Amino acid sequence: MLATARAMVAELGVEKVTMDGLAERSGLGKGTVYRRFGTRAGIFHALLDEDEHAFQEQVPSGPPPLGPGAAPVDRLIAYGRARPAHLAGHLAIVRASLDRNQPVPAGAAATLTRMHIRMLLGLARPGVADLDSLAMQLTAALEGPVMLYLSAPQPATTPPPEQADRLGDSWQALIERVCRS
Structure with missing residues (x-):
């Protein structure tokens, strides 16, 4: 199917x-x-799930800086740039997968994102006592605006790749500030 x-x-x-x-x-x-x-949205959610698995596979086994072999902060920045770009590349399917009768999903992708961010924060040692809370907040900062943008009923005036670049720039500024020693 x-x-x-x-x-x-x-x-x-x-x-x-x-x-x-x-x-x-x-x-x-x-x-x-x-x-x-x-539901109809369930069709697209299943299609997106397949694509999501392929994206997530790059994190433990892809080339640096997204995959292993780069410094933790560089990997955090790379992930924060790749995630919105991945979603923007699947924009029509992502939008169709959202069920307007349900709250904006956090789902398995956000859980994997949070675990990955938490692991990299542990390696980066940003000097924050509660890395779990920081990982949760950074996940919300990364996934929340992207999902809100993608779930907007009217297409944004900024093309998806450019919007993903802007979100990546903001993410990089946030990570550099959080991880500054």
Whole structure:
């Protein structure tokens, strides 16, 4: 079903992918699609989940500075630049995955982000006693504005890649200040 959904997105665009259309193209009953995804947003959430796994795999095994081999502060900065760029690169799917009837999701991606930030803060030793709280706040600073931007009903006037660069610049300034010895 996911391969069919991805093919439909490529062919028709996100706005024309429906639960009924996916069922028909997959050769499955509507009930099967509804049980698997729950809602139309669930289709896109599942597609995004696949892409998210690929992004998260770069963190422990990709090239530096995002992956191992760079200084902790450099890795924090790289992550804060890569995360919004990744989401902006999947903008249509990210927006379609948001269920407007639910609060802005934190989800597994935010949990992985928080754990990664916490680990790098431990290595960077920013001189803060409670690194868990700092990691939570930095995760909110990174994920919160991105999700709010992406969930806005009207497209922003700034193109997604440029917006991601601006968010990356702000993230870098924040990390450099927090980790200043």
